[in-house]
Amino acid sequence: MAAAPLAGVATGPQVLLIEDEPGIVDFVRRGLEGHGFRVRAETDGIAGERAALEAGVDVVVLDLMLPGRSGFEILSTLHRAMPGLPVIVLTARGEVEDRVAGLDRGAVDYLVKPFSLAELAARVRAQLRTAALGGSTRLEAEDVELDLLTRKVRRQGNTIALSTTEFDLLAHLMRNHERVVAREEILSAVWGYQHDPATNIVDVYIGYLRRKLRLPDSPAPIQTVRSVGYRFGRAGA
Numbered sequence: 001m002a003a004a005p006l007a008g009v010a011t012g013p014q015v016l017l018i019e020d021e022p023g024i025v026d027f028v029r030r031g032l033e034g035h036g037f038r039v040r041a042e043t044d045g046i047a048g049e050r051a052a053l054e055a056g057v058d059v060v061v062l063d064l065m066l067p068g069r070s071g072f073e074i075l076s077t078l079h080r081a082m083p084g085l086p087v088i089v090l091t092a093r094g095e096v097e098d099r100v101a102g103l104d105r106g107a108v109d110y111l112v113k114p115f116s117l118a119e120l121a122a123r124v125r126a127q128l129r130t131a132a133l134g135g136s137t138r139l140e141a142e143d144v145e146l147d148l149l150t151r152k153v154r155r156q157g158n159t160i161a162l163s164t165t166e167f168d169l170l171a172h173l174m175r176n177h178e179r180v181v182a183r184e185e186i187l188s189a190v191w192g193y194q195h196d197p198a199t200n201i202v203d204v205y206i207g208y209l210r211r212k213l214r215l216p217d218s219p220a221p222i223q224t225v226r227s228v229g230y231r232f233g234r235a236g237a
Contacts, residue, residue, distance in 0.1 A: 012036040013058040013128055018048030019090065020066055020076065024113070028061065029089075031117035037124065045069025052078055057085065058131070059124050064091040064102065066182060072105055079106030086127035090115065109151070119164050122190070126168050129175075129189075141177040141232060142221040145212065160212055165190065169205050170213075173222065173232035182229040206230055 007188040015032055018023050020043045029039045033035065040057075042048035045066035052060050052074065060078070064071035071089065078085055088109045089102040097148060102110055108130070109123050130137065130148045145154045151167055153160040168190045183202045191201065206222060213220035223231045 012038060013124075014038045014040065014056055015059050015061060015124060016048070016051055016057045017041040017061045018042060018043075018045070018052070018066065018071070019061070019137035021063075024063075027117065028120065032124065035121040035124075037121075045071070045074055047053065049074045049077055052085070053081060058216055059127055060085060060087040061090050061120070061124070062087050062107075064089060070102065075081065075102065075107055083206060084131065086131055088120075088123055088127065090120070103150075107170040111195060117204070122164055122168055125189075128172065129171070139171060139174045141174045143218075144170075146174055156215060156218070162209075162212060164211055165205060166212065169202075170209055173230065176232065178231065178233045180225045180228055180231045184229075186229065202229075 012035075015037045017025060017028055017032075017039055019028065019041065022043075025043065026209055027040045029041055031161040032039050040051065042051050048062070049069055051057070062071050062074060066074075071091065075087060075089075078087055085105065086108045087106060089107040089109065090111050090113065091102075092113045101119065111120060111123065126148070137148045139148065143156050144208055146167075147153075148171065151164075153167065153170065169186065172186060172189050186202050187199070190205075206224075210220040210222055213222070221232060221234050223233060225231055
């Protein structure tokens with residue numbers, strides 16, 4: 001039976017939540033609507049799969065342990081029928097085997113309960129941006145490689161461990177390689193804020209990225225453009 005969405009709360013992209021725990025349904029639905037998404041919830045696998053196959057769904061957030069039809073079965077069906085539909089698996093199963101099985105069946109991302117609502121919202125935004133690129137899952141610029149599917153980053157063959165927010169920030173900069181990106185644009189794209197002149201969160205996270213991307217003989221290819229924002233590219237390029 002479907003959990004009815006809150007009327008008139010949000011008008012953004014449509015998220016389908018397939019989850020059978022009422023407390024999580026309410027928490028995720030209210031939280032994502034607070035981030036501007038429209039949320040439809042289904043609490044069993046059969047109804048959830050039927051809803052996912054309907055037109056108008058932009059992202060699916062899917063639990064694996066469901067009555068009626070398992071999340072793994074739904075993943076397999078959606079991967080065959082709608083390979084371009086992003087599915088984020090949300091589950092209590094944290095074992096490596098379960099994560100691999102979910103990704104092998106077509107999931108684009110994986111969150112283990114308990115989880116941060118802000119992180120889930122960030123991952124939904126990231127998958128929407130990836131889908132808007134027409135299915136491209138890899139970015140390469142300068143000497144940095146970023147995989148949007150596995151969320152792995154490498155520089156000159158070195159693996160770089162990034163947090164979810166750092167990853168989303170780097171992906172936005174790399175998508176705009178050699179273009180100056182204003183702080184306000186970054187704030188909106190990565191954090192979902194329209195405008196907050198009091199925050200320095202963009203500058204703080206740029207600092208985090210620079211430290212993590214720096215190599216002994218090569219600084220991070222992120223340039224500051226005074227009074228405007230940042231550019232992904234080498235100085236003088």
